[in-house]
Amino acid sequence: MRLHELVHARTGDKGDISNISVIAYRAADWPLIEREITSDRVTAHFKEALGGEITRYALPQLCALNFVIRGALTGGVTRSLALDAHGKCLASVLLEMEICPK
Amino acid sequence: MKVVRIGAGAGFQGDRIAPAVDLAERGELDFLVFECLAERTIALAQQARLLDPARGYDPLLERRMRAVLPLCAKAGTRIVTNMGAANPHAGAERVRAVARALGLTGLRIAAVLGDDVLDRIGGHVLDETGAPASALGDRLVSANAYIGVSGIVEALDRGADVVICGRASDPALFLAPLVHSFGWAMDDWTRLGQGTLVGHLLECSAQITGGYFADPGVKHVPGLAHVGFPLAEVSDDGNAVVTKLPGTGGMVTRATCTEQLLYEIHDPANYLQPDVIADFSGVTLDEIGSDRVLISGAKGAPASGKFKVSVGYRDGWVGEGQISYAGANCVARGHLAVELLRERLADAGDGILEDRADLIGCNSVASRRVSGVCEPAEIRLRYATRCRDSETAQRVAEEVESLYLNGPAGGGGVTRSVREIIAIASTLIPAAEVPTMVELMEAQDETA
Numbered sequence: 001m002r003l004h005e006l007v008h009a010r011t012g013d014k015g016d017i018s019n020i021s022v023i024a025y026r027a028a029d030w031p032l033i034e035r036e037i038t039s040d041r042v043t044a045h046f047k048e049a050l051g052g053e054i055t056r057y058a059l060p061q062l063c064a065l066n067f068v069i070r071g072a073l074t075g076g077v078t079r080s081l082a083l084d085a086h087g088k089c090l091a092s093v094l095l096e097m098e099i100c101p102k
Numbered sequence: 103m104k105v106v107r108i109g110a111g112a113g114f115q116g117d118r119i120a121p122a123v124d125l126a127e128r129g130e131l132d133f134l135v136f137e138c139l140a141e142r143t144i145a146l147a148q149q150a151r152l153l154d155p156a157r158g159y160d161p162l163l164e165r166r167m168r169a170v171l172p173l174c175a176k177a178g179t180r181i182v183t184n185m186g187a188a189n190p191h192a193g194a195e196r197v198r199a200v201a202r203a204l205g206l207t208g209l210r211i212a213a214v215l216g217d218d219v220l221d222r223i224g225g226h227v228l229d230e231t232g233a234p235a236s237a238l239g240d241r242l243v244s245a246n247a248y249i250g251v252s253g254i255v256e257a258l259d260r261g262a263d264v265v266i267c268g269r270a271s272d273p274a275l276f277l278a279p280l281v282h283s284f285g286w287a288m289d290d291w292t293r294l295g296q297g298t299l300v301g302h303l304l305e306c307s308a309q310i311t312g313g314y315f316a317d318p319g320v321k322h323v324p325g326l327a328h329v330g331f332p333l334a335e336v337s338d339d340g341n342a343v344v345t346k347l348p349g350t351g352g353m354v355t356r357a358t359c360t361e362q363l364l365y366e367i368h369d370p371a372n373y374l375q376p377d378v379i380a381d382f383s384g385v386t387l388d389e390i391g392s393d394r395v396l397i398s399g400a401k402g403a404p405a406s407g408k409f410k411v412s413v414g415y416r417d418g419w420v421g422e423g424q425i426s427y428a429g430a431n432c433v434a435r436g437h438l439a440v441e442l443l444r445e446r447l448a449d450a451g452d453g454i455l456e457d458r459a460d461l462i463g464c465n466s467v468a469s470r471r472v473s474g475v476c477e478p479a480e481i482r483l484r485y486a487t488r489c490r491d492s493e494t495a496q497r498v499a500e501e502v503e504s505l506y507l508n509g510p511a512g513g514g515g516v517t518r519s520v521r522e523i524i525a526i527a528s529t530l531i532p533a534a535e536v537p538t539m540v541e542l543m544e545a546q547d548e549t550a
Contacts, residue, residue: 008321008357010314012366015141015230015528021364023357057370061386062360068368078142079417079525081458081486084467 001101007033009091018050018072018087020094024063033065034058036099042067045097050090106283108276108300109333111170111181112136113307115143115160119169121308121331121350126173128347129333133279134174136166136183137272137305144269145414145524147187148244158189159196159266167200167264175206175263182254182275186266188244190215194266194543201264201545209545212257214267216538219411219531220245228413228527235413235529243524244414247531250376250405253538254278260542269412271376273301276334284338294378295402296340299385302373303344303362303397307331310344310362312352325351334397341398343390354393363387376409376533378402408530417525418455421487421495423502423518424462427510428480435510436461436483442509443485446501453494460484482515488523495520 003022006029012019022037024030039054052071059066073087074080109131111122115138126134138160151158163185174181186193194213201209223245224236235242246269255278257265267275277297280286286293303310310332312323323329330350336342344354363385367373371383381401388396427435440459447454460466462482485502489495499518506513 004320008315008317008361010361010365012364014366014368015526017368019364019366019368021361023360023364025357055368057368057383059364059370059383059385061384062356062363064360064364066364066367066370076141076526079488079523081420081456081488082467083460083462083484089467 001099002095003037003097003099004095007095009095011088011091013073013077013086016071016073016076018069018090020067020069020091022065022067022094027063030060030063032101033063034060037065039067041097042094045094104284104338106133106280106336107131107333108133108135108279108304108336110135110137110304110307110331112138112166113305113309114138114140115162117307119166121329122166123169123173124347124350125331125333126170126177126179129179130177131179131333132283134170134179134181135275135279135304136181136185137275138162139184139187139269141412141526142414142524144188144246144412145244145526147189148414149524151188156192159187159193160185163193163196164200167197168204171201171206171209172204175209180258180262180279181264182279183265184267184270184275186213186268188218188268190266190268191541194541197264197266198543198545207546209263210261211264211266211543211545212260212262213541214253214257214265214270214538215541216253216536217246217249217267217269219247219536222535223411223413223529223531226411226529226531228529230527238415241416242413243416245411247409247411247536248376249409249536249538250274251278251281253540255282257540257542258282260540262542272305273298273375274377276301276304277377280336288377289404291378291402291404293340295380295400296398298373298375298378298380298402299382299397299400300334300336300342303359304332304334306362306365308352309365310358311346311354312358315358315361321357323352327351340400341396343394343396345394354395356387356389356395359387359395359397374406376405378405407533409533409536411529411531413527413529414524415527417523419489419492419495419520419522421489421498421520422485423499423516424482424484425502425505425509425513426480426482426515427513429512432478432481433461433464433476435512436481438510439483439505439513440485442505443501447498450494450497453490454487454498455490456488458486492520492522
């Protein structure tokens with residue numbers, strides 16, 4: 001099933017670092033989210049699009065994860081040639097991830 | 103128990119004005135805060151100031167103040183804003199002129215100065231370049247430290263109705279009125295952490311009331327067209343209720359608050375601020391009523407004693423153009439156009455430092471990971487370059503436009519642009535090297 005059905009997400013940017021929050025709609029899905037949405041899976045999902053190292057933080061009381069991606073924004077909003085230089089769209093792309101609800 | 107009501111009147115330079123007017127009129131606020139300064143904005147403002155020493159503050163300052171000053175004066179609401187940008191003194195002078203024109207002669211306006219550290223940044227090594235700022239030579243445009251609450255608190259303590267600062271940490275714009283109102287000690291790390299949480303949640307205006315949130319079918323936001331801006335009811339212990347005005351669109355829920363809690367946050371347990379290292383890792387968000395979320399559980403630790411500095415520098419020019427192709431074989435024609443552009447511009451050599459071609463609709467934004475088939479009904483080619491000089495950037499834009507007559511079949515709707523790049527680099531500076539000063543003026547005073 002698509003991650004979009006289980007969580008909502010938001011992208012933020014600071015310099016050349018992007019962060020993507022991933023928040024479960026239902027507390028019952030939190031164990032699945034916490035287990036399945038690893039840094040490795042996020043790295044694999046974005047493939048070559050995001051170069052940098054990914055760190056994951058968890059806030060279980062809010063059923064939320066936060067992924068911090070360094071070097072994600074081709075130099076940052078002020079000098080990047082990218083159309084979406086802030087990387088605002090990245091969270092929605094992450095929600096295309098397929099996960100197995102077992 | 104005393105409760106301070108603090109609202110957000112803007113979350114970025116171009117933010118909507120009507121919701122701020124609504125808050126000023128009906129919010130019964132103690133404070134209304136306008137956060138209008140993005141990373142790069144201050145460097146652009148510095149350029150405006152170089153051209154005219156009376157400029158360099160936010161271009162929308164006058165419009166926003168005209169809209170809210172009479173309402174805030176009537177309600178006893180005090181204003182805090184970073185719309186001073188590169189020139190808080192001139193910004194405060196402008197607000198004074200507006201106040202006088204509106205007949206608000208009793209108004210006291212403060213400028214908070216000291217964030218501009220351009221004169222002492224030269225020896226500091228920049229994170230991005232690995233070299234001292236002085237190595238940028240005459241490309242160096244601006245250097246501004248993210249100052250904390252001290253100058254703003256002093257201005258409020260001295261009775262300012264409107265506080266105009268330049269670069270300050272965004273949450274500090276909200277934390278300062280709370281420190282002023284409750285008399286929080288500057289080593290009360292828990293309260294400073296809680297106040298930082300309030301500021302962090304409110305500083306992007308509608309992003310916590312349903313903006314940047316709607317996703318049809320899964321995340322419905324009622325009345326988004328008339329989304330209200332947020333306010334917080336803050337208690338002395340730093341706990342707060344985030345809400346919005348009755349009758350406004352949007353919503354304040356645990357979900358909107360959670361998204362905003364993590365917005366532009368890295369390690370939630372170490373949110374580095376000038377006055378405190380805030381810890382949001384134990385924050386709880388409880389829906390206690392319709393559009394009312396109780397926020398609590400933030401903590402804090404002593405600050406590092408260093409301020410982040412954003413350094414603005416000229417970094418070449420962007421030359422860009424776009425053209426559309428539609429219908430049969432449109433993607434192939436887009437690819438051909440890119441090949442033509444690269445061949446025609448090959449003789450620009452290292453005048454073009456970097457180029458990027460996007461087929462909007464296929465691979466332009468975040469979906470570069472999608473390789474292989476893409477068959478949309480239409481695409482828009484965007485060809486963008488970073489160039490050493492404006493002439494080369496201009497040439498790039500012209501070559502895209504020339505695709506009309508000299509490119510693949512059926513290209514239409516060309517747009518083109520050329521702009522200078524003001525890049526931002528970062529470094530740290532000891533807080534002791536960044537003293538702040540407050541300049542207080544009354545609307546009835548003669549202009550200095």
